[in-house]
């Protein structure tokens with residue numbers, strides 16, 4: 001289901017993955033077309049990051065087939081990596097580098113020249129309100145500033161598929177609006193956005209399609225309205241709880257508070 005009849009840019013066919021003896025992905029089948037904004041959601045430990053890292057070629061050892069831009073990534077040709085971007089939630093940002101140095105470094109990995117990476121990086125960071133910090137060391141940056149550097153570093157080479165992990169984490173309300181518009185604008189141009197988030201109202205608002213995984217398998221796949229139609233719940237948060245079989249939040253919260261009230265057991 002690529003959505004609009006165009007060839008899918010991502011195709012996962014029966015992808016299984018295990019760490020040690022434990023399967024974390026149990027037969028993922030997924031096709032994503034150009035122009036889609038896919039919110040990939042699921043409980044902690046469900047296998048979201050593993051799926052993304054497999055597609056990025058950062059983790060090996062799966063069975064099944066992963067095709068990006070119509071080519072099996074197992075064929076060993078890394079050319080597809082120049083057309084994808086990745087914005088991790090927590091980056092191994094090089095604390096001692098300046099934003100400029102970091103962006104030149106990452107741009108280089110994606111095949112940009114120093115001049116291109118520097119010029120584009122400066123202009124993009126300026127648009128996000130970081131013009132004064134371009135020459136400053138990342139180690140001194142706030143969470144939101146780091147997130148902006150990460151966003152720019154993943155998009156610098158104008159990738160056709162952008163993978164993001166909690167893209168709006170740490171950003172203030174104004175920056176959230178800007179980034180949401182950027183993602184929508186890129187999707188309108190035919191770029192594919194594939195992102196993971198736990199912030200349900202964001203997923204609900206910006207995704208053209210929501211894929212929910214639990215225990216290594218896809219348990220729901222559709223637009224927010226489609227998911228709503230098959231659930232008794234109105235909000236994505238409620239749908240998430242229902243489809244992942246979770247209804248213990250009050251009980252857990254109440255036990256948690258009781259433990260606080262009890263004081264220390266000796």
Ligand SMILES: Nc1ncnc2c1ncn2[C@@H]1O[C@H](COP(=O)(O)OP(=O)(O)OP(=O)(O)O)[C@@H](O)[C@H]1O
Nearest residue numbers: 019020024042043044045046047048049050051198
């Ligand atoms: N390198 C690893 N070695 C062993 N187990 C791992 C490894 N990486 C992940 N896992 C396990 O695989 C499972 C899936 O992890 P993954 O990071 O894909 O989950 P996730 O859905 O992204 O979770 P979260 O919402 O917490 O980020 C987890 O139980 C995790 O502990």
